Structures are given as C-alpha cells and as structure tokens.
Amino acid sequence: MAQDIPAWVGDTLVPVDKLEVHLKGLRHKAVSVFVMREGRTLLQRRALEKYHTPGFWANTCCTHPHWDEDPRDCALRRLDEELGLRGLDPQYRGQVEYRAEVGGGMTEHELVDIFVAEAGAGVEPAPNPAEVMDTEWLTLPELRARIADQPGMFTPWLRIYLAEHGEMILG
Numbered sequence: 653m654a655q656d657i658p659a660w661v662g663d664t665l666v667p668v669d670k671l672e673v674h675l676k677g678l679r680h681k682a683v684s685v686f687v688m689r690e691g692r693t694l695l696q697r698r699a700l701e702k703y704h705t706p707g708f709w710a711n712t713c714c715t716h717p718h719w720d721e722d723p724r725d726c727a728l729r730r731l732d733e734e735l736g737l738r739g740l741d742p743q744y745r746g747q748v749e750y751r752a753e754v755g756g757g758m759t760e761h762e763l764v765d766i767f768v769a770e771a772g773a774g775v776e777p778a779p780n781p782a783e784v785m786d787t788e789w790l791t792l793p794e795l796r797a798r799i800a801d802q803p804g805m806f807t808p809w810l811r812i813y814l815a816e817h818g819e820m821i822l823g
Contacts, residue, residue, distance in 0.1 A: 684813070723744075
C-alpha cells in the first residue's frame with residue numbers, strides 16, 4: 653500500500669512515497685507518542701509484517717503524518733489505529749531530529765514531533781495485529797536496563813530518544 657508522506661527534496665517539502673523516503677534516507681516529518689500510566693511507559697512490539705524493524709520494541713506509537721495533517725491529530729489517529737487507544741490528551745514535548753539505519757538498506761531521517769499522554773488506571777491497549785504484536789508497561793529504569801541488556805531488541809529511534817532526549821520526553 654503506497655503512502656505519500658511529507659519529505660524534503662533539497663529545500664522543498666513535497667509528498668514522497670514512504671518506501672522511497674526510507675530507501676533514499678530523505679529527511680521527513682514524523683510523530684512519536686509516549687503513553688504513561690502510574691510511572692510506566694507503554695511500549696509496543698512491532699508486528700512481524702512491518703517492512704522495517706519487525707519484532708522490535710518501540711515507544712507507544714510512531715508514524716508519519718499525512719500531507720497537511722496536524723501532528724497532534726496524527727498522534728490521536730495512530731493511537732487509535734495501532735493500539736485502539738481513544739480519549740487521551742497528547743501533550744507536545746518538543747521536536748527532535750535523528751538519522752538511523754533500520755535494516756534492509758533503509759534509513760530513517762526524521763524530524764519528529766514528540767507527544768506524551770497520561771492514561772488512566774483502567775486504560776489498556778487493544779493492539780491491531782497488523783501493526784503491533786505485543787505491548788508492555790515499563791518504568792523508565794526497567795526500560796533503560798532492558799535496552800542496556802539487549803539493545804538489538806529495540807528500535808534505533810527509541811534508543812536515540814532515551815539516550816539523547818530522555819529528559820525532555822519523560823522528565
């Protein structure tokens with residue numbers, strides 16, 4: 653399924669096919685969300701059908717906005733599509749840029765709007781199996797310990813977020 657996402661070609665932001673963006677390593681717009689509950693972060697394990705980083709653990713949700721889609725609206729859309737989470741209030745934390753190889757000759761070079769949302773005690777995800785194969789709530793120390801023990805089980809962007817932007821994102 654082809655999808656065009658906002659990417660820079662030279663100095664111009666244009667819609668480009670998502671796979672082409674990753675194969676060429678073009679800088680593009682993205683959104684990442686961290687859902688928190690009682691001091692724990694909701695992680696997702698990416699479905700095995702994903703075209704890059706399948707089976708890797710990532711933050712709650714990551715995606716690319718549609719052309720002219722507001723980043724917060726994008727965050728809300730993907731929380732629902734990936735995890736069946738509705739009624740959350742994602743708060744903007746800032747913007748980060750990173751570049752990382754993600755396998756298969758693909759590169760993520762993203763300008764990412766980061767959001768954090770607080771979930772109530774009874775909120776549980778209902779993962780879409782085409783997107784997410786597992787979820788888990790972890791404290792920040794538990795997450796950091798797992799990444800230190802098995803870095804290859806986590807997406808490059810999650811490792812970068814925690815190593816370089818953890819204070820901004822999770823306090």
